[in-house]
Amino acid sequence: MLEALSVVDHMRLPPEGAGTVRAFSRIGYDLPAALADLIDNSIDAGASRVEITFFRDDHDINAVTIADDGRGMDADELRVGMQFAGKTTHRQSDLGTYGMGLKSASFSQCSTLTVVSRRNQSTIASRWSAEEIDVDWRCAVLDPTGAKAVFDDLCMKGHQPACGTLVIWERLDRLGVSADPDALNEFLSTALPRLNAHLGLVFHRYLQQGALAISVAVRHSQRSLALPRNVRPINPFGYQTSGAADYPKTLVCALPNVGTIELQAHIWPENVLTESFNLGGKRGAECQGFYFYRNNRLIQAGGWNGVFKNEHDAELCLARIAVDLPPGGIDVNVQKSALQVTAAQAQAFIRASDGGMDLPRYAEQAKEVYRAARRRVSDAADPVLVPSLGLPYGVRNAAERRLSKGGPTEKITFVWEPLEEGKVFELDPIEARIMLNREYRRAILGDAPASAADAPLFKMLLFLVVRNEFGRSRSSKKQQERLQLINELLMDVVKSR
Ligand SMILES: Nc1ncnc2c1ncn2[C@@H]1O[C@H](COP(=O)(O)OP(=O)(O)OP(=O)(O)O)[C@@H](O)[C@H]1O
Ligand SMILES: [Mg+2]
Structure with a gap:
């Protein structure tokens, strides 16, 4: 029957620019996830240092810059890098995949994205703005002399690297608060600790190993520069003594489309109130579940991905499982904040075992540790x-x-x-x-x-x-x-x- 549908003509249908940008601003990135996506790029570029700066006055955040000391880009790389879904080549150890992160993360927060990059003493820059995307996807190539001046001024002043990249976000519509100066102070006082906690968690392995340093600063237009604060690592497995003897245990799992992977099943001790347990202010029960890492970057912090029905079972609050994913096989969402596990893969997780114990039995043991601790407390x-x-x-x-x-x-x-x-x-x-x-x-x-x-x-x-x-x-x-x-x-x- 479908043969009746013969082609009579073709029409060229590129995406509509303004609509595309609008869609990005709704894709579900929050500020910490968007900045983490840019830090992924810095890590892929071999950076050892990333500096995030919020430029503010009394009422608004006017710009955010993300500076790194990575290898920078030449003109060809910058052109492909600015392109939506540009064809970039990646090594298996890279964090980037889709050719989208820089653009999707940026347009989730701002309406103008400028990238300035330096390599071999040559500084180049390009800019996307929401309006020019609407005018036939026009990306501006910026004057190299101006690019050099901006890089010299804004990229890690005082310890400027020979090469590196400076990403600049302007027109931060999503970060707008009311004109009341207290509102901006209040926003920053909650947003910055959240940002520090998120970056400290996502990149905790890099930070702990000393492979990367990340700092966050707020610069007021009329005041002297506030001291940058270094992001501290938050290790979600950073307890002193395990909550149960013989833990952590390694369970092995044959995952469809992926192969054999190991699950490191931990049981936290009861009544620990560290940042590592509550991940910078959450309830312990919200932090149970899988911690998926890819190339040492934490992709997903907690959650059972359909393996157990109740995502926040109070009795399972001590159960956390670390999983290092091999490349490919499991889809990661665009924001790189969660794994998309198929029903067959969820079934395979349930069957993970160390030969004697499977995942449901592990969960039962984690619950028993919690219940025993509760009994001790309620007797007290x-x-x-x-x-x-x-x-x-x-x-x-x-x-x-x-x-x-x-x-x-x-x-x-x-x-x-x-x-x-x-x-x-x-x-x-x-x-x-x-x-x-x-x-x-x-x-x-x-x-x-x-x-x-x-x-x-x-x-x-x-x-x-x-x-x-x-x-x-x-x-x-x-x-x-x-x-x-x-x-x-x-x-x-x-x-x-
Ligand atoms: N800070 C940076 N330093 C050097 N090159 C960069 C930097 N940021 C982006 N690039 C270049 O631009 C390209 C596009 O980046 P983008 O984040 O959009 O996609 P990706 O990293 O390739 O994949 P993903 O969508 O998974 O993040 C990168 O592959 C890299 O070549
Ligand atoms: Mg990327």
């Missing part, structure tokens, strides 16, 4: 209240250590919310929160910038004053009066500012 005592989100990470951890002494805890968080006029704070025992009146935030902060962990002294003292009120099951008249009095005393201070 009622939970101790500890101050939590809303305070700086280190302060939270120290407070938990000091107050809980390893026992069970209930975490009290701080949030700025609109509250009734005249109330500085309110307790929310159901959600275990101390709500602070957003209206008085400026008065409480004084000149300090607003951030997710602002006013730590005020929050800590308030926690100490009111923590006993959380424990009471029903609010008594006496308790109401006490909280009212504290509110009034604080309100006097707020009004006097």
Whole structure:
């Protein structure tokens, strides 16, 4: 029947430029994943150092640069490198595959992408802008003299490499916040720790081996350069003592389309509150599952890829499995943040075994370690209240250590919310929160910038004053009066500012 469909003509249908760029901005990259994709390119270019700089004024982030000391590009390489899905040749040990990362990651965050590259004392530059892509995919070739000046100015000033590449993102629509200067400070105060944690995790093997150093800096147009912060490695298997004897165990698995691979099955010890366990602020239960590496770069951090039904089973929170993938065979999504495992491959994972023990049995052992620890804890005592989100990470951890002494805890968080006029704070025992009146935030902060962990002294003292009120099951008249009095005393201070 289909023979009736004969060709009568052809029409040329290149992709529509603006639509393509719009699609990239929705592809699902967040800022840390997009920057990680550019660092992949730097690693493939043999870089030992990557510097990320956010250029800001009081209201906006105006540019982000990613500078590396890799081998740089000549004119031909830059041309192919700028091309969407350009045909680049890769070694098996490279992190790049599709010829897309530079463009897709960049246009997920910005509308103008400039690449300046230096090799053999020659500096060249090219630029894509969303509008020029729309005008027949026109990529600008930039003046080499200007390219040299920009490279000299922005690529690792002070310890400039002989060759390297500088990627510049401008018109960062996705990073736009409201004109309120506090909003930008608040955004940066949460975005930068998230970025550091993500890069520290994804590249932890490179950072630990000293093969790569990554730094992040924020440069304010009217102030002196803030010191770059080095990204610290976060090893998701970085515990001191295993949670169970004889672990980690190696399970072997025959994976369809891939071949034989090894799974390193670990059981974390209970009650460890390090960055390695919560991966920079997540709940432990969210971090269970597979950690897939390709060429030492972490592709996927946790998740069971359909092998177990419940992705966040609280009882499996100590179970993590490291897998080093051979090249090819399993598809990685474009953002390089997850593996696309087929149903047959998921089945094969379940059958992975060390000869005596298979994956479900391993999961059962990990659960048993967790349950035994819970039993020990619940025999011991009622939970101790500890101050939590809303305070700086280190302060939270120290407070938990000091107050809980390893026992069970209930975490009290701080949030700025609109509250009734005249109330500085309110307790929310159901959600275990101390709500602070957003209206008085400026008065409480004084000149300090607003951030997710602002006013730590005020929050800590308030926690100490009111923590006993959380424990009471029903609010008594006496308790109401006490909280009212504290509110009034604080309100006097707020009004006097
Ligand atoms: N920092 C860099 N240093 C040197 N060459 C680079 C750099 N960034 C990009 N390139 C060149 O541009 C090419 C295209 O990069 P792009 O990230 O778009 O694709 P890829 O790395 O080949 O594959 P993938 O889509 O998987 O990332 C690279 O293959 C490389 O040749
Ligand atoms: Mg790439």
